[in-house]
Amino acid sequence: MRPRATVRLQFHRGFTLDDALGLVPYFADLGLSHIYASPLMTARSGSLHGYDIVDHTHINPELGGYDALQRLVTALRSRNTGLILDIVPNHMAVGGDDNTWWLDVLEWGPHSRYARFFDIDWKPRTPTLHGKVLAPFLGESYGTCLERGDIALRFDPTDGRFFAAYYHHRFPINLASYADLLGRHASFRHLADTFSDAFASRQTPDGDTATRLRHTLRQRDADAMAAVIEAHDASHADGRQRLHTLLERQYYQLSWWGSAADRINWRRFFDVNDLAALRIERQEVFDATHALILQLYADGLIDGVRVDHVDGLTDPGGYCRRLRRSLEARTAHRPAGAPSGSPYVIVEKILAPDERLRASWRTDGTSGYDFMNDVSAVQHAPDGENALTTLWQDVSGSTAAFDDVAHAAKPDVLATSFSGAFAAACDALDAMADHDFQWRDTPSGALRQALLRFLVHLPVYRLYGNNLDAPDRAVLAATLRKARLDLPVSQRRALILVARALTQQRLAARLQHLSAPLTAKAVEDTAFYRYGRLLSRNDVGASPAQFALSPDQFHASCRQRLQAFPAAMLATATHDHKRGEDLRARLAVLSEIPQAWAQAVQAWTAMNAPLRTRVGTEDAPDAADAFMLYQMMAGGWPLDLSADDQAGVLSFAERLAAWQQKALREAKRQTSWRAPNRPYEDACRQFVMRALGESTPFRHSLQGFVGRIAAAGALNGLVQALLRVTVPGVPDLYQGTELWDFSMVDPDNRRPVDFNVRQAMLARDATCAELLATWHDGAVKQRLIADMLRLRQRRPVVFAEGSYSPLSAKGPCAAHVLGFARQHGTDTVIVLATRLPLRLQPSLERPLIDAALWQDTHVDLPGSLRTTRWRNVLTGSSLHAETNRLRLNDVLAALPMAVLEPE
8 A cells, every 4th residue: 555656735725625636637647646635634724734633533624524535535546546644643723612622621620531631730830720721822911811801701502601702712611610600690599509519529510410501501591691791791890800710710720822831731732832732642542533544544535644743742653553553453444446455654753864763663654854854965065065164154153063053042942932841840850859868969950950951962852762772772871971071060960860760651751742842943943043054954854964965875875765664755845844845956056156155145245235224233134144045035036037027026025024034033043933023023024125126236146146056956956856756765746846846934835836837737748858948937847757757657666666776977077976776676777867067067057967068977887787778768768878888978968867767
């Protein structure tokens, strides 16, 4: 059931399952075997991504519901294609008024049937929250919202419930409070006594009693209910006090959203207040959240799953194994028309440079961020690193390496987003020390600093469980060594307790639940926006500290994937990327010409100096922010945009300004989401709009520089697409990126896709070589992908199981070739691609190296590949390999890459 190739689609109410139905023929003609769908369970109304699930038991009605899913899968099966589903076991959307599980917890607290579904600490370090849930959903302080009347008592006559309303949020009033609530009014005293009796000897009434009580309320006169609500009207002092007293008796405490970092007593998805973590390790929670998923698989509607944010789970390995077993147990029940074989299971996992996914988890691999890193890194010129590092240091005024920036970001993020979780972890360490006479005198400050430095130096998202395997033990030892050097001698001994905590189940889970979101927020969502040497290396799954990969390193990674996870997904663009795949490919060219890039930035800085605005004691944007902005301008400038197209330039400027605001807030240097610095943000926006809207010389200079690197960037983009569909793994195509992808961070990368244009392009009767003449429209990229996916259809075994053998070039331009062979028995495919094109041809005007520049560069084929006649799949031409030698001035004469099969 392993997919041949997938297309990622983002479903929402503007692009439903029925909308995808009409595209099934196009995807099949392109050569794709599966749609890889964003989450389809019922999400918060209007969700554009589907990860804010509020109901795991139904297909989202905004997407068309279960019937629409059946229609789509029927169409897919008619084309021998299928569906992979993105699932979200880590969290659910809370707040609002739409998650019945969460509302039940708010109403009944620790007595709720769903109290153990969410990771709630019912006895936190804040005494006033004992037995309560912090509800940090208020836009301002509780007192302000109460006095202003933003919080109001309401009654829902459809279900007989009182609740506190705050805009779209609903906070249920517990039935035990109804006796006092109603007892103030003569017409309700008998009913109040009934409620009082129902709770006389228990915390909660049985279900039938609760239903009967609410039914009684639904029958009461509306005017009488209005009187109860009027008595709690916060617009007057008495009503405000009654409402406050009522709210204080509930199983939740309303709070300003900004207090969550310090006081929250339940685990969130990262630091997002309206996403609550699930305790998926509990069987009842797994069963409740996966019943529909497993049924979809058993019914043949899905062929596998992608697990979102697997590191957010308490026991990722245990979860993945349980999921695999549960799916396999239903394989025999699948209908005859559904594909057979093992279910496809991949996980979203960020791997550190030296980290490997555990085979013991029994997954098919990751969702492809690691490949996205590798294929980008191999397109960077290693010898450009020093010059670009010097340029960044000169511009930013900082000599800090990326790892130093990331290390510095972790304490900042702990203080602003996870201070409460960190304090609770420190309290747990204190308690552990208190129970051991050898450690009970350890100062709390020493434990705090030891844990902090441990978290700072931990190079991976997290360790796994309390019985660490060999890789985790190695990471732990290295982290402790670095943390030890970062602590005063008097505090180093406390690290022993930190290490010991990782052997105790509950403490280990607490620390691992802290380290994963901390690393994500500090590295990807902070340091990536602070360190701007070259933004093509700052993307999901990458490490900016790793500037480039050599061809040998790239080949080694491909061979390792073939050995360990041959069906892992290969991605170059995702719904989470920070820069589109072709934007990154263009920026990679700057590594080849660092001096020219430095001169361009210096010229633009001088040219645009009058456009900066004084904010406080500095000009905005500051030098570092402007430098990163110039990269996005040069990298994202559309190929069809003229500097004289005022409307087009302003549209591009608006997209840039939206990216810039998010980048500035994520960096948390001059502004942040928590405390926006509006004057600085406004000045930065004005700079973008004035530079692109008013400065004609700058616009033309920018377009001129883009013209210098655009063809080389497009060549990189074509090679990137080629590698994705030929190296070991399952290639994934993010929606719409079969044409050029110069998107920016979300939501820009989730804009609507014009599939009509793409269908018309695919219908053209033209080869890649012919389409290269009009490369600006992206049709050559689409044709390349289609040709290669069709080759995968014709030769499925060589790509699914074939060996991967690097091919070395010889001659004066050998460094500019990346080559390998895929082989299974006598079935062979050879792939050759251009690398670092601008170094080879500095005046490149189209994505193709002049054949003469290759000189005598060639590839000698090993004995196992000695076939004298080959066919180039991309051109249809025949090639004669003299003495088993492939000369690149012949092989790469029409295109910057070649894919050869025996003729």
